[in-house]
Amino acid sequence: MEQNLSLYLHIPFCVRKCLYCDFLSGPQSADVQEQYVEALCREIQETSPEYREYQVVSVFIGGGTPPVLLPEQTIRIMETLKSCFILTNTCEISMEMNPGTVTPEKMNAYRACGINRISIGLQSANDGELKALGRIHTCADFLKAYEMAVEAGFTNINVDLMSAIPEQTLKSYQETLQKVLALQPQPTHISAYSLIVEEGTPFYEQELNLPDEETERRMYEITDGILRKAGYHRYEISNYAKAGKECVHNKVYWQRGNYLGLGIGSASLIQNVRFHNVTDISSYVNLMLGENSIGNEIENASKEHGEKFQAEKDCLKKGNAEKDCLKKSNAGKNYLKKENAEKEQEEKLTAEKEQVEKVNAEIENVKKDNIEKNSVEEGNTEKNNIESGNAACPDKNMIGRVKKLREEVQELPIEEQMEEFMFLGLRMMEGVSERRFFENFGRRFEEVFPGVIEKHEKLGLLEVTGEEFVHLKLTSHGIDVSNQVFVDFML
Numbered sequence: 001m002e003q004n005l006s007l008y009l010h011i012p013f014c015v016r017k018c019l020y021c022d023f024l025s026g027p028q029s030a031d032v033q034e035q036y037v038e039a040l041c042r043e044i045q046e047t048s049p050e051y052r053e054y055q056v057v058s059v060f061i062g063g064g065t066p067p068v069l070l071p072e073q074t075i076r077i078m079e080t081l082k083s084c085f086i087l088t089n090t091c092e093i094s095m096e097m098n099p100g101t102v103t104p105e106k107m108n109a110y111r112a113c114g115i116n117r118i119s120i121g122l123q124s125a126n127d128g129e130l131k132a133l134g135r136i137h138t139c140a141d142f143l144k145a146y147e148m149a150v151e152a153g154f155t156n157i158n159v160d161l162m163s164a165i166p167e168q169t170l171k172s173y174q175e176t177l178q179k180v181l182a183l184q185p186q187p188t189h190i191s192a193y194s195l196i197v198e199e200g201t202p203f204y205e206q207e208l209n210l211p212d213e214e215t216e217r218r219m220y221e222i223t224d225g226i227l228r229k230a231g232y233h234r235y236e237i238s239n240y241a242k243a244g245k246e247c248v249h250n251k252v253y254w255q256r257g258n259y260l261g262l263g264i265g266s267a268s269l270i271q272n273v274r275f276h277n278v279t280d281i282s283s284y285v286n287l288m289l290g291e292n293s294i295g296n297e298i299e300n301a302s303k304e305h306g307e308k309f310q311a312e313k314d315c316l317k318k319g320n321a322e323k324d325c326l327k328k329s330n331a332g333k334n335y336l337k338k339e340n341a342e343k344e345q346e347e348k349l350t351a352e353k354e355q356v357e358k359v360n361a362e363i364e365n366v367k368k369d370n371i372e373k374n375s376v377e378e379g380n381t382e383k384n385n386i387e388s389g390n391a392a393c394p395d396k397n398m399i400g401r402v403k404k405l406r407e408e409v410q411e412l413p414i415e416e417q418m419e420e421f422m423f424l425g426l427r428m429m430e431g432v433s434e435r436r437f438f439e440n441f442g443r444r445f446e447e448v449f450p451g452v453i454e455k456h457e458k459l460g461l462l463e464v465t466g467e468e469f470v471h472l473k474l475t476s477h478g479i480d481v482s483n484q485v486f487v488d489f490m491l
Contacts, residue, residue, distance in 0.1 A: 005054035006252040007085065009040065009077065010263030011063040012281065015101060019134035022198040024265040024279055025064035036281060037073045039288035040263050041080040046288075046402050047262065048084035054258065056085050058092040058249035061115070067101040071109035078113040092117055092248040094158075099145035100137030107152035117247075118149055119158040119191075124165060125176040132166040134202070139179070146183055156245060158189035163219040165195045166208045173219050174226070181230050188245035192223045193238050220480070237427050237479060254424045256417075268406075272417055275409040287404050414441065415491040418448055423486035431463075431473025438469065445470065452488045461485050 012025045013033055028036075059081065066074065074095075081087075094117040095110060110118070124130050125139045137145075149157055159180050163173055180187065194216065197203045211219065224234055232240040236254065239247065252259055261268045265279040278284050412420075418441055425432035434445050445453055453472065456462040461478035462485065465471045478485055 002053060002055045002086075004057045004252075004257060005051060005085075006058040006249055006257060006259040007056055007060070007081070008249075008259060008261045008263075008266055009059065009061045009081075010261065010266045011061060011066040011069060012036070012264055013063065013068040014065040014098070015068065015136050016134070019132075019202040020195060020197065022201050023064065028281070032281070033069060034073070035285050035289065036263075037069065037077060039285045041077060042288045043262055043402070043405065044077075044080050044084050047260070050402075051085065051260065054086070056087045056091055058252060059087070059094065060249045061093075061095040063096065065098045065101050066095050067097045067106055071106050074106075075109060075113045078115070082114065092156075094119055094247070094249060096121065096160075097145070098135075098137060099142040100135075102145045102148060104148050104151070107148045107154075111152045111154060116154070117156040117158070118154055119160060119189075120145055120149070121160045122176075122180065123160060123162045124168065124172075125179040126168070126172045129165055129167050129172065133162075143183075150185065155185075155188070157187045158191060158247070159183075159187045161190060161192045163192065163194050163223070164211050164216040166203075166210055168211055168219075170211070170215050170218055170222075174222060177223065177226050181226070186230070186242075189239070189241045189247060190227060190232060191239050192227075194220065217480070233429075235429050237482060251428075254427050256420055256424060272412045273409065274412055275406045277405045278407060284405065287401055417441070418443075419489055419491055422449070422489040426472065426474055426482070426486065426489075429473065431471055433469065433471055434466070435469040445472070448491070449489055456485055456488065 010024070013028050013036075014025050015027060017026055061074075061077075078093075087093075093115045095115050096119040098121055120142065122139075122142045123133060123135060125142070127138050130138060146157070146159075161176060161180065180190065195210075197208070210216075223240075227240045228234070232242060234240050235246050236250070239250065241247070251257075256269070258270050259268060260270060261277060264277055264281055264284045267276040268274065278287070418437075421437060421440065422432060438444060441448075453462060453464060453470075456478070457464050460475055461481065463473050463475050463478075474482060474485065
């Protein structure tokens with residue numbers, strides 16, 4: 001019996017880390033990127049035989065900034081993926097992108113290779129706020145990227161927004177919402193998150209001019225009102241969609257479906273077994289392609305980026321006179337140099353052309369590789385085997401490589417499964433079903449969480465309906481203080 005599966009592919013590259021970002025990402029050379037793509041394709045090939053009984057309902061290509069890759073590299077990844085896994089006819093394939101990294105050629109390539117949903121990280125329509133976040137793009141860049149997406153034929157587009165960010169006011173946040181709603185056609189999906197200042201980021205070291213708590217609360221409230229009036233429905237605490245355009249991939253996470261992460265640091269949950277891949281690029285590439293495939297180059301590039309990142313943190317820590325401070329370091333010079341959007345775009349296009357020329361020879365060599373040739377170019381033998389249930393067993397070396405990628409493999413205790421069922425499910429506006437809980441765990445809500453439901457119902461935080469089996473969902477006030485509710489479902 002086929003089971004559903006969602007795939008996440010991590011592309012850990014970006015032009016420059018944003019000042020709030022704690023994701024596993026950073027700048028790398030074209031050679032490192034090419035080696036990583038080759039390793040990722042190899043992981044896809046060698047992992048897929050484990051999942052021949054699954055059909056893929058969603059794919060999410062995230063990062064980092066996936067469009068940093070050459071179009072040819074993205075196409076190669078997609079061809080490998082489609083040749084090795086069984087994708088449903090309605091499979092949602094999403095890619096996230098920074099507006100400062102896309103071109104019409106890239107957009108067309110994404111659409112042609114099967115990507116059918118894109119997520120554009122705007123964050124704010126105010127250029128001053130974007131600069132404060134350390135973003136590499138302007139609002140004008142976003143508008144161009146959105147137009148490119150529409151012209152390329154994308155009809156399912158998400159826009160990411162952030163509230164409670166440095167220098168932001170209630171007025172400027174409202175203006176951002178209105179500018180996004182003025183897009184034609186309107187986005188099918190809008191994600192609206194509040195900034196969380198994470199330890200280890202430059203923001204964590206700064207004295208930030210953030211909106212006060214009351215302003216942040218008002219931003220939260222008006223988001224729902226403005227988007228609801230524009231025809232969006234809120235289906236998750238921070239996500240809004242037009243009818244039928246809810247993000248399939250994210251719903252899998254919130255409903256504890258099976259998902260498999262590919263690429264460095266990617267997390268997986270398969271049949272209540274959780275694990276993640278190694279987080280070091282060098283280790284990842286060497287495991288998949290052989291020892292010292294990339295070795296020192298990645299190590300040195302990572303070290304160089306770390307030094308630049310630390311220099312920026314140290315510089316920013318000294319005070320709020322950002323420009324004066326940044327001018328004193330090479331990192332700062334690079335940062336300020338990129339303020340000129342037109343010059344930046346020209347530099348990126350030139351670099352892209354150079355990258356194309358540099359890796360074309362390597363791409364041709366990869367095409368001659370028998371494993372990739374069978375699964376990517378022809379894609380028939382393994383695909384047919386998978387579909388017929390007769391795929392040949394992977395050799396021991398393949399199995400060993402895949403196992404070595406995985407860290408912290410843990411079968412979740414039943415208590416943790418029940419916790420996640422509740423606080424992830426309650427993030428959804430539809431709430432959680434006791435009947436489904438009972439089908440999964442053989443127990444009732446009150447048996448596992450005695451007094452919790454009654455407490456939050458009396459506080460006006462939970463709405464309880466149903467008789468034989470109840471149904472729970474957060475009230476509007478409960479959404480505002482959701483963490484207060486979730487903590488009581490911890491066992």
